[in-house]
Amino acid sequence: MAKGTTAKTSKKTKTAKVQPRPVHKLLIELLMLNAGRISEVIEREGQEIFGQANLLSNEEITDYSLEFLELFASLLHAGERIDRRGPEYRALREFFNGFSKRIRARGASLDEFVRYIQFLQRVFLENLDASEDVSFEDARAVIILLGSLFNDIILDIFHIYLEEKERTIQAQQEELRQTSAPVTEIWDGVLTLPIIGTLDSSRAMTVMERLLGRIERDRAKAVVMDVTGVSSIDTQVSHHLVQMIRAISLMGAEPILTGIRPDIARSLTSLNIDLGRVTTRSTLAEGLKEAFRRLGVHVGAAEAAG
Amino acid sequence: MARIEGMHLTPLGGGDVLLEPGEGLDPGDPDAYTEPLLAWLQGQRARRLIYDIGNVALVDRLYYAWLLRLERLCRLADVELVVVNMRPVAAFALARTLDGPPPFSCALDVDRARSRPPRRSAADAARAGPAGSR
Numbered sequence: 001m002a003k004g005t006t007a008k009t010s011k012k013t014k015t016a017k018v019q020p021r022p023v024h025k026l027l028i029e030l031l032m033l034n035a036g037r038i039s040e041v042i043e044r045e046g047q048e049i050f051g052q053a054n055l056l057s058n059e060e061i062t063d064y065s066l067e068f069l070e071l072f073a074s075l076l077h078a079g080e081r082i083d084r085r086g087p088e089y090r091a092l093r094e095f096f097n098g099f100s101k102r103i104r105a106r107g108a109s110l111d112e113f114v115r116y117i118q119f120l121q122r123v124f125l126e127n128l129d130a131s132e133d134v135s136f137e138d139a140r141a142v143i144i145l146l147g148s149l150f151n152d153i154i155l156d157i158f159h160i161y162l163e164e165k166e167r168t169i170q171a172q173q174e175e176l177r178q179t180s181a182p183v184t185e186i187w188d189g190v191l192t193l194p195i196i197g198t199l200d201s202s203r204a205m206t207v208m209e210r211l212l213g214r215i216e217r218d219r220a221k222a223v224v225m226d227v228t229g230v231s232s233i234d235t236q237v238s239h240h241l242v243q244m245i246r247a248i249s250l251m252g253a254e255p256i257l258t259g260i261r262p263d264i265a266r267s268l269t270s271l272n273i274d275l276g277r278v279t280t281r282s283t284l285a286e287g288l289k290e291a292f293r294r295l296g297v298h299v300g301a302a303e304a305a306g
Numbered sequence: 307m308a309r310i311e312g313m314h315l316t317p318l319g320g321g322d323v324l325l326e327p328g329e330g331l332d333p334g335d336p337d338a339y340t341e342p343l344l345a346w347l348q349g350q351r352a353r354r355l356i357y358d359i360g361n362v363a364l365v366d367r368l369y370y371a372w373l374l375r376l377e378r379l380c381r382l383a384d385v386e387l388v389v390v391n392m393r394p395v396a397a398f399a400l401a402r403t404l405d406g407p408p409p410f411s412c413a414l415d416v417d418r419a420r421s422r423p424p425r426r427s428a429a430d431a432a433r434a435g436p437a438g439s440r
Contacts (some may be wrong), residue, residue, distance in 0.1 A: 209399075216393075219414055220414075231349065246404055252418060
């Protein structure tokens with residue numbers, strides 16, 4: 001008897017089970033019912049995160065909050081499944097991209113942005129918690145949707161952030177390359193190239209390309225390459241040096257190598273690098289004197305007037 | 307100005323001769339040029355052959371082999387070979403493939419090549435005797 005009652009009750013429960021509502025409709029409903037409150041909470045938290053650090057003005061925070069709610073609502077209106085390629089999602093992504101760029105330009109870190117996104121997610125969940133007619137299935141679906149949506153946005157922004165960082169690092173490296181081996185015309189037909197740091201393949205190619213271009217442009221007769229600032233020399237570096245010297249000669253200019261420190265000289269001899277046919281001088285000054293001598297230029301102290 | 311198939315030859319005076327390779331030059335067939343070129347250089351009493359490489363975009367192994375062959379030919383005729391007007395790109399690429407310095411001289415342009423002091427020829431050296439002897 002008891003068994004039969006239990007079976008009946010269970011059947012009743014099954015038939016009474018409410019089908020979960022489409023999650024986007026549920027969220028739209030939530031937004032419409034609590035728009036004022038959600039907007040107010042978002043603004044308040046925005047002011048706490050960004051306002052205190054003077055990253056955004058109150059007007060900006062209000063504008064951003066409203067724009068976010070509008071874009072989020074249009075994404076929900078677009079359908080139950082979020083289309084990551086759809087214009088609504090792309091608009092939301094662009095919004096957050098612009099937003100993160102602006103706050104980072106004003107000194108915010110990515111942590112603050114992530115905190116804000118997590119907070120937005122929490123606002124919806126808290127409002128969901130407050131509404132009584134939301135079933136467990138509904139809540140679960142909302143959590144899954146919000147989690148996946150906001151995580152994707154965080155990941156997107158993170159990738160954009162990394163790409164920007166990468167571009168900045170590359171630009172800085174390029175700048176460093178340009179400034180660490182400046183080709184200077186120190187006299188008519190005399191170029192100097194002080195090399196500082198390590199001469200790897202990529203840098204050697206850049207330096208060589210610029211140097212050969214300058215030889216042609218300035219019609220250089222002599223090039224003084226100073227390696228005082230080269231920290232260490234290995235097979236690869238010495239190979240690049242020899243190639244540079246050879247290329248200078250092929251262009252018809254005279255290469256003069258200066259500033260070979262004793263430890264570098266030791267490395268060169270132990271690496272069996274033959275610089276026998278290359279003109280070398282101990283210092284850049286000596287190298288310049290040699291270049292001037294070859295050009296027939298005499299540099300000396302002027303005789304005292306009177 | 308003389309013309310051997312694939313090259314223009316211009317005597318510049320003072321034993322200098324300018325060689326401008328044309329489009330018809332085949333660096334893969336140096337034998338086709340050695341005999342007429344040597345005869346012409348000897349007829350001109352040339353002391354220096356200035357090879358204008360300005361129109362050659364890339365000096366590859368084949369072209370470099372042709373220059374080496376030409377240098378050997380010049381040495382036989384006691385003529386100095388000076389390569390001029392090498393483009394930066396060509397110099398860059400060639401320097402990366404060379405194992406040692408080239409046996410010929412290089413100058414930025416024809417004027418620079420001509421302003422260089424002439425190399426002491428084998429005949430001069432023979433006339434002067436061993437270096438340092440009195």
